[in-house]
Amino acid sequence: MKITTNNRIILASESPRRKELFGRLGIPFEIQASGVSEDVEQELSPEEFTLAIATKKSDEVVQGNEDAIVIAADTTVYLGEKLLTKPVDSNQAKEFLQALSGQEHRVITGVSIQGAGISIGFTETTAVQFYELTEEQIDAYVASGDSLDKAGAYGIQTMGGMFVEKINGDYNNVVGLPLGRLFQTLLTLKVIQLEKEISE
Template sequence: MAVILASQSPRRQELLGRIISDFDIVPADIDEQIKEKITPEAYVQKMASEKAAYVAEQYPADLVIGCDTIVTIDGEILGKPVSRADALRMLRQLSGRTHKVYTSVVMKKGTQQSSMTVPAEVVFYELSDEEIECYLDTLEYQDKAGAYGIQGQGALLVKAIQGDYYAIMGLPIATVYRMLANFSE
């Protein structure tokens, strides 16, 4: 049985590599648009489940790990920015405030499935437009939920966190480690 990560995220690949050394990468090609009224927790769980199911259908004998991470504030899900202007809007919205990050992990093999959603809170410093523009110049915001990556220059925006740092990065490794141990039993 192979382990397959249903993600092309370099961060998730690096983090999973801290737990297991041998796994394959098969990105899940699913529609991630929000089409219905749904809570952030339900949405992130649904996306991780759909990613795992999409890849597991192609590889039913293997263990597939699907993940999704979202940033929320004021009940709004801040996905990946579609433009620099969208990223600017998001970072202004997060400036000086606390927001929530949810990462959901779904493991699927055949008819077996296990899932966990790990929340965390992030507090941003009050950011000037100049600070935001300097951050945007790094291009790090691209392809990142909430328009920042805490593991890079985005760390300079963060005043405090509460919860699992690795969940904020996109793969809560301690949770995944335990899920893998329980899944193989």
């Protein structure tokens, strides 16, 4: 399946995981990360908060790039109503993983698409159930350093995936980008098109 676009596409993220996922579409795109803080003043629901951060990112990058389509995303992890951010240190990473042990949590990604007359956003939620974790497992994983740059202190696409008993929803959403939903949205907006490949 070949996908084409007539637009300049900017992915407003430095995340190697989002870059890899978006690259699966096979269309040219640029990386231009935003420098906005991931803080929002007002009280918002988890979904509203996550989308607000993504929108802040796209708002900044679209300035001066109004002719391009800017795609920004933010992924959050919620245990109940508690936000689990990227841990500040190993101790906090251990606290997060201890809290997640044996529990179901939500991974929410907000996606904002702006530019060329388009301004739209959506959120995707995946429920993730963890196995009961031992202190030995938590200590070994945290010692690897993998948990420190990831919301909720784990990466499902790395060894952190060994802690996951089951998920309900989009796996790619947990990695950092709900690629299927984004693909369908970009098709609907006519940002991308499917090109029929003629076999000889």
